Amino acid sequence: MAITPENNLQPVDRNQSIAFGRRVDWIVSMIILIIGIAFIIMLQSLPGRATIFPWFITISIVFITATYVYGKYRNKAVWDELYDPDTKDGDEMADTGPAFVLAHRRGVLISLGSFLLVVAMTMVLGPEYAVPLFVFGSLLARKENWILAVLSGIGLWVIIHFVFGDMMRINVPVGFLFGGFN
Amino acid sequence: MDEMTIIFSAFLNGMGIVFTVPVFSAMMIGIVAGMIVGLIPGLGGLVAHILLIPFALQLGDPLAAIAMLLGVYAVTSQTDSIPAVMLGVPGTAAALATSLDGYPMAKRGEAGRALSASYFASIFGTLVATVIFILFLPLLRALVTKFSSPEFFMMVVLGLVMAASLSGRSQARGLLMAGLGLILSTVGQAPGTGDPRFIGPFLYLWEGVPIIPVLLGLFGVPEIIDLAARNRSIATSAPVKKVSGLWLGMVDCVKDWWLILRCSVIGVVTGFIPGLGGTVAEWMCYANAVASDKDKDSFGKGNVRGIIAPETGTAAHLPGAVIPTVAFGVPGNPPMAVLLGVFVILGVRPGQEMLTYKLDETFMMVNVITVGNIIAAALCLVFQKYLVKLCYVRASLMVPFILAAMVIGAGFSRLSLGDIAFFAGAGIAGYVFKHLDWPRVPLVMGLILGGIAEPYFFASIDRYGISWLYARPIVLVLEVMIIFMLFSTPIKAFAARLWKSGVRSEGSKHGDNT
Known part of the structure; x- marks a missing residue:
């Protein structure tokens, strides 16, 4: 563009x-x-x-x-x-x-849409699942290498779950689906 | 103990803190992260600074957290000159002047000289700014002891009015945004009384509007959306291959010591004034270099002084902006406004304490900037060939990861989904504000400074009634400055209109007569 x-x-x-x-x-x-x-x-x-x-x-x-x-x-x-x-x-x-x-109207609308999508996904699933899924999906949608997309998604989940959650003991918020906001 | 002995001992203690393991490692993480994120096309230092906050706060050590953020702050002015010189594309607005002379020099085969001149100018700029800070500290300490709640309150108001008036093209918009920030700062528990205000049914708001998701949304999201919309890297041409003359750049800086000294003073002063920032420092220094040079035509065609002057100014403005932030709680530039928000979260209280009992910690901050600059220059000299490659990374690859880091960072603020909701709202608002020239800095400053100003306001009313408004000389001086800042633009506009209409009527009279 x-x-x-x-x-x-x-x-x-x-x-x-x-x-x-x-x-x-x-x-x-x-x-x-x-x-x-x-x-x-x-x-x-x-x-x-x-x-x-x-x-x-x-x-x-x-x-x-x-x-x-x-x-x-x-x-x-x-x-x-x-x-x-x-x-x-x-x-x-x-x-x-x-x-x-x-x-850049089209590009802006697509970017705004992706931003709102990741926010909505995080609200529903929580960052632990939403963020890796979003990165995986975005990389595929942008026609990047699928192996990179899979590895990135898994890598991010490992970082959030094990590094932030287990090692640093950060209470990562969970989404509506798992009882967030209750 | 004599005043200068106290200051020097605090300086040495501050340097000692910089080299403790937690602070030094945090600073190094900040430097490396700042170098990488700061170079990513279209993002820049402020976004790098904001992105690291949630992670810095998880360190659990306030000094290490501050060192990490100041590490990012210190390196951006170094790394942004790499694409400016090697590609002719300024990665940030603050490197525009550097690219004017840097790129022609690089094309002439003097990229190494241009880059080393820029690095050493930055180092000398921060060093001179530190010396200026030390020299002015006795005066500053004497002044700050005269300050009580009314003076601090008026300083905050002055800082807000200055930021509102100087950032953006419309003073009214700046004031409105500052006001909006102030209104939002009153959400939550009222200081002094503990009454919940404007929280409705949302207990989440008891602690007020969350600063980090708002910062990430306002400053990070618009840059990411634009980056994704462009879907390209900032670099379109191949980088200059020959990087030679590294030694010459340092010699140039030593030869032009008088220019460095002048530009350092300009940098410190612009850093001290809220709302001006590095870009103003850069152009003022560039203009100074052009004005003081006999060969004015050589600027823009590869004059090394056209690199030394702006780089010194932008570097010197960094420690310059720390001074009002720690002494009066009035941030000198947007990253300092962000850092002040971090101070609030960490319970670090700017003001008299920071220049007396906690002078060591204040010096730690200034020293982190200086040491960070030196380390960054060394790293840039060694890795510049690799760093420039970051400018070629496609946006499509970067955007999902940066957005992911932002969402995670926003969620770490209070570990609640409310953070994500604020992040989303601030992101949309930030995008609209950015593209319609509604300045975002006064909004953030209002949000952060409101929480600092209100306790001072309460204390002033409790202790002095309303007499503090007219019976205290420093308050009166500050009031005059605020009134001047508020009305100088409308008065100038009115005078210009009068002048224009006068000229027009003179012209028409003249036309009638002939």
């Missing part, structure tokens, strides 16, 4: 990128505002002394978010510059912004 240089983006991609950034920015601001308000509501049921510091923070957060949202509404053009791929640094190894997302 080739990387699309940001200055080669089509105008439609650029506009799409700006619109996407603008939309997500609104959502993030609103989430922070809602968290601030929710914490203020939850503060009502707490004893006074425990609430002094959280009051100070939540009020500040609500104030700053409101100012930020108002500023965005008033100066749309200024804020749009932040989402414009053309105004971003072309540094590939740093935070690359929406242009990168557009150029």
Whole structure:
């Protein structure tokens, strides 16, 4: 999958990128505002002394978010510059912004999917079984050598079970299937 | 005992601790892990640092755990110059300036000279930074004894405001993220009263939001997703084969001692200021080298001073960032914010104690960075040919293993599935934040510093009511600095708008007249 240089983006991609950034920015601001308000509501049921510091923070957060949202509404053009791929640094190894997302959409979705898969597997099976299975499956799916995949899976299980569990006596969490969270 | 005698004896004791078996072995594990993970395409030192935390905490020895993490911290600035010089690809943003002159030198057949200049500049940078630390310690110790809860609280606020204002392109976003971190830090038992706050039916949250899964998610997951999405190594061209002139690089460093001294001071100062970090130190030093050189055109074409300056700055900023972290509990850069989180978990309390009763331990930290740098330079000189091969490893092979290490590390935090849930949430949030320029460092700093600030806040109110806000001179100075940091950006923007509109109206008047 080739990387699309940001200055080669089509105008439609650029506009799409700006619109996407603008939309997500609104959502993030609103989430922070809602968290601030929710914490203020939850503060009502707490004893006074425990609430002094959280009051100070939540009020500040609500104030700053409101100012930020108002500023965005008033100066749309200024804020749009932040989402414009053309105004971003072309540094590939740093935070690359929406242009990168557009150029790698498929790869990103697959990677996000694998990430969520390993999390879900860990919740159900616990790291001891989920992690070796995930590594084995991922290596096979990425068309790596199957012997390497099998050895990696077994090796990881040995490390988690014997090195962490038996030798270092770490109580590795177990998944729902084996009574985790009970 | 005289002040300097106390300091030197603490320095020697600190060095002694570095060479004890548990601390030295932990540091070596950190160095080797840092060299390997730090070189993996697209990951870098911060991820290596965070990945090792859960394993470091299992060591059971706080000093060994800190040494392991500082070992990682010390080597990244060394290893990132290998791909920068040999391949022309900076593995991290902090090695960008090095690649500007390093790669042209390598193409000229002077890769060895460029690399050894970079290693020795790093060593000299940390050594000079250590000397600066020793020289300023009496002043720092005198200052910190004047500090009480109100001053420490205001220092934490100042650190947060600085990090929020300096990281990322929007101050408002930085402040919001810092605020979000602070809100999250209030989840769990309230310090001073013990009342549970915002935990709902989840007893897991009694101890607060888990720091390690959040760190792994926020900083590790986005890098892994991007690495997997690119599915390629950072290296696309073959490495430069001829590595000669190793000795010359050291001679260059000795010859340019004045540049090294200047860049070390810049590095220490940028390390001291929260939110600036190694990249700023690097570019400031590079600019200084260019400005002070008669042959300005040679920069970017293979001038060795273009390597010495940034490498000295990035290396000197490492011990520089330790100073505010241990003295005031205000981290100078993201890895130090992470280390402060580890301090909290290990029960190490930054502040006056670290510069008085525990000065040996503070010196151990500074010395680990210096010794780690020297060892890393030696290892890089010997193994650079093999290390560069890591840049060719395919992402498809790396990603499952790194993700597996992250999941295991996250699960080790409180040994509960709740850790995995936080890891997942932080991972998704981190990816969104990274790609939409919402800075993640202030969020983490808020989460960690909130737990440190609240007890100071309580103690200040209990002891002084609200009079501490206006009756204590140091607090007043800190308040002025906070107000300046908060309002300098909007004032500058407002002034720029006024200036622009003034110029426009002048222009239109001029146009009317003609």
